[in-house]
Every structure is written in structure tokens, then in C-alpha cells.
Amino acid sequence: MSANAVVPELPAENGIHVWRTAVVMPFITFSFVVARFYCRAYIVRRSWTIDDYIVAATMVTIIAHAVLMANATYHGMGLHIWQFTPELNSEYYLWIGISSQFYVLSLAGFKSALVLLYLQIFGVNKKFRIACYITLFYTLGYLFCNLLTEFLGCSPIAKKWHSNLPGHCINTVAANIAYGAGHMTSDLIIGILPLAMIWRLQFPTTKQKIGLSLALGCGLVAWAVACVRWAISTYNMLIYDRPWWAGISFTFSILEVNTGLICACAATFSPLFNVFSNRVRNWTSRASMSWHHSTRKASVSWRSTRDDKEPGTSRGRMSLPGMPMPPPPVHTIHPLPSNDSLEGSCYSMEPIVTSNARPGHSSDDEFAQFDLQGLQALHPDDRGIV
Secondary structure, three states: OOOOOOOOOOOOOOHHHHHHHHHHHHHHHHHHHHHHHHHHHHHHOOOOOHHHHHHHHHHHHHHHHHHHHHHHHHHOOOOOHHHOOHHHHHHHHHHHHHHHHHHHHHHHHHHHHHHHHHHHHHOOOHHHHHHHHHHHHHHHHHHHHHHHHHHHOEEOHHHHOOOOOOOEEOOHHHHHHHHHHHHHHHHHHHHHHHHHHHOOOOOOOHHHHHHHHHHHOOHHHHHHHHHHHHHHHHHHHOOOOHHHHHHHHHHHHHHHHHHHHHHHHHOOOHHHHHHHHHHHHHHHHHHHHHHHHHHHHHHHHHHHHHHHHOOOEEOOEEOOOOOOOOOOOOOOOOOOOOOOOOOOOOOOOOOOOOOOOOOOOOOOOOOOOOOOOOOOOEEOOOOEEO
């Protein structure tokens, strides 16, 4: 850092990556938040609960954090240390201190939303409920301490961005490493919590169990991003060129909070996936039936065209030139011998022996051997059924 350092046009170096990430990621996260509330309002049709309000508030803090991060790139974030001037260094740490407050609030938001969602689903189990309360207390406890040290870590507070002022600050290197470890452990616990309950339940198929595990255990994605961010941040604390590596570290900070909120929204998408899959299945079924119908229609049309074009053929009957076509066969009805009262007609009735027959009738009754309750009268003249 030198007063005569040449400052390039900002954002520059790794600051460009921070700026792009800060601009793009909130739009992606916002689409997931909108999908979550659409699912709750129009598919599940249920009123908002406390985790929904937390998700909405967290989206606001994520947008604020992204705006502050993008603005910090115009104040030196991502540059090499030898490109800094004393004035630019003060501006850089000022914007870092402000954005860190919203970073901690965003972490607390999506972690709390996930735990509260698990309580709504599996809260009937007492042991699981206690585990969720302990996790929530641990997570909010260390994040509250992180928020205090970010704001009150130096005395006076202005010493955080004006290092020449008299006063003192806490060991920020040790504090950031410890809080980073807290981020990783809390994300890991939150990601594992629902899996312990899912695999104890009985499902019709293993496929359903795996699908629900992927939906509710997606918090492990945020844990993976937190691990990468903590490794880069720890390395950044121990080297000389800290602003340049901070550009990479803060890029993963933006990814961490956005990925966490995306996971908190994706965990509620099971009804949305069911509706979407049913619509796709119906659409493919209709498309298959339409294609099959069109194929059969084209096949019949092709056969008709071929029969019309080929000489000497008429619906499967071959004829030689000069030979007349044989007359179509005459279908005649030969009456069957009958043993009933319809003698000489084309209809006959066979004796029906059922449990409804009445053997007690007189032998003079010519219809005694038939079940008259199940017969229908036929008229040969119009061949109708009365």
C-alpha cells in the first residue's frame, strides 16, 4: 500500500468476479423464492407460517448484501495490496464492515427457515424436536456473537476502517476462523437432521425415500459451499496480498447465502414437482396416443391408395382381363330345427334349466319346462326385442 500507487479503473482484478456474482445470484434466488410462495399459495393452499416470513426477510437481506458487495468493488475489493492507497484502504474496510452485518443476518435467516421447516414436518417426534431446538439455539447463538464482534470488534468502532486511530481491536483472524467453523458445523447438522428421520420412516418404495432425502437434505449443498469459502477465507487471513484473495472469498460468501436460501425454498417443492410430473405424464400420454392414431390413419390411407392404383384388384379379389367379376356371395339364413312353440321360424328357444323353474306345474302346461322370467319375446317381422 502506497500513496503513489496506481489504481486501475474499478472494478478490476478479482473485483469483477465479485460484481458479476453479486448481480446475477439475487435474481436466481428470487426466482426460487417466488416458486416457493406460488407453491404455498396456489398448490398447497395454506397460509404463511413463520418460516415463510423468515424467507421473505432473508431475501431482502441478501439483496442488500449483494448491493453492498457490488459497491465494495468500486472501493478496492479484489485489487492487489500494492495497488491500494491509504484512502482506498479505508473505504474498502468500511464497506466490508457494513456488508458483513447483512451477511450474518442472511446466514441466520436461511438456517432458521430450514430448521423451522423440519419442525413442521417431523415435530411430532419429541427427540427430533429437542434436537431442532438445540441446533437453532447453537446457530443463532454463535451468529449473534458474530454480529456483535463485526460491529463492536474495535474500540472505537471507526478504528475498523481507520487503522491509524488510537484504540484496539480483537483478533479478527482467530474470530473469523472460529465463526467459519461454526458456519460449517451448523450447515452440516442442519443437512443431516431430516435424513435421520426420513430413513426411519416406512415408504412404499425406496425411490420415494431417496427423493425426499434429496429434497430435505439439500442443505448439504450450502455446507459444501461454506467449506470452500472457509478454506479460502482462512488462507486469505494468513497471506500478505489479502485484498486480492478477499475477492475470491467474498465471491463464495455471496454464493453461500444465496445457495442456502435456494435450499430452504427447494425443500418445499415436492408438491410443485408432483404437479409438474403429472402434467408431463399426461402430455406425453396424449402425444403418444395422437401419434399412434395418425400412424394408423396414414397406414390405412396408404393401403387404400395402393389398392386404387393396382389394376385387377378390388379389395383383395383378383380378376383376369376379360373375365367378369363373380357375384358376391349371398348370405342366407337356414332355420335350425326347433323344439319350441316357434315352429317354422328362424328363432328357437332351448330349454333352460335353472333354479327358478317351477316343477310343480301341471304337465299340460307347454311352457312349464322354460324359465319364463328370463325370456324375451321376439317378433320375426321386425326382429325387435320387446
